[in-house]
Amino acid sequence: MKNILTAIFIALALFGCTNKKAQEKALLDGVIKVHDKVMGADERLMNNKILLDSMVKYNSTADIKDSVYMYLDHVNRADSAMATWMHNFDPDHTGKSDDETMAYMSNQKKQIMAIYSQLNKAITISDKYLVKMKMK
Numbered sequence: 001m002k003n004i005l006t007a008i009f010i011a012l013a014l015f016g017c018t019n020k021k022a023q024e025k026a027l028l029d030g031v032i033k034v035h036d037k038v039m040g041a042d043e044r045l046m047n048n049k050i051l052l053d054s055m056v057k058y059n060s061t062a063d064i065k066d067s068v069y070m071y072l073d074h075v076n077r078a079d080s081a082m083a084t085w086m087h088n089f090d091p092d093h094t095g096k097s098d099d100e101t102m103a104y105m106s107n108q109k110k111q112i113m114a115i116y117s118q119l120n121k122a123i124t125i126s127d128k129y130l131v132k133m134k135m136k
Helices: 002-058 062-088 098-132
Strands: none
Touching (some): 002 062, 002 098
């Protein structure tokens, strides 16, 4: 009877470890999935940045330049947030506990989702402005 209980305990412990690793992988996959969406949107953001930069360079009116600078600020902040996140993200968690890894990945997913939202907002408002100014 004692051997059966020991075997059950070991099996549960191994299942728990396997389950934690599966959860960690699922969280990492979720982070990467959002990251890939952000990278796809980043191309649109950079296209808008180029158009806005050219408006500043080739337009002499102060009113338009002021407006363009406001939209460029949104674009640049979104781009900077993404670059900072990518620079700081570390998918290697060797030597860290499962709980530490899960907490880190959960936090990273929240961060990249917030960046995705920020990026989409910057794209949306700059797109509207560029359409209004007949640049798109």
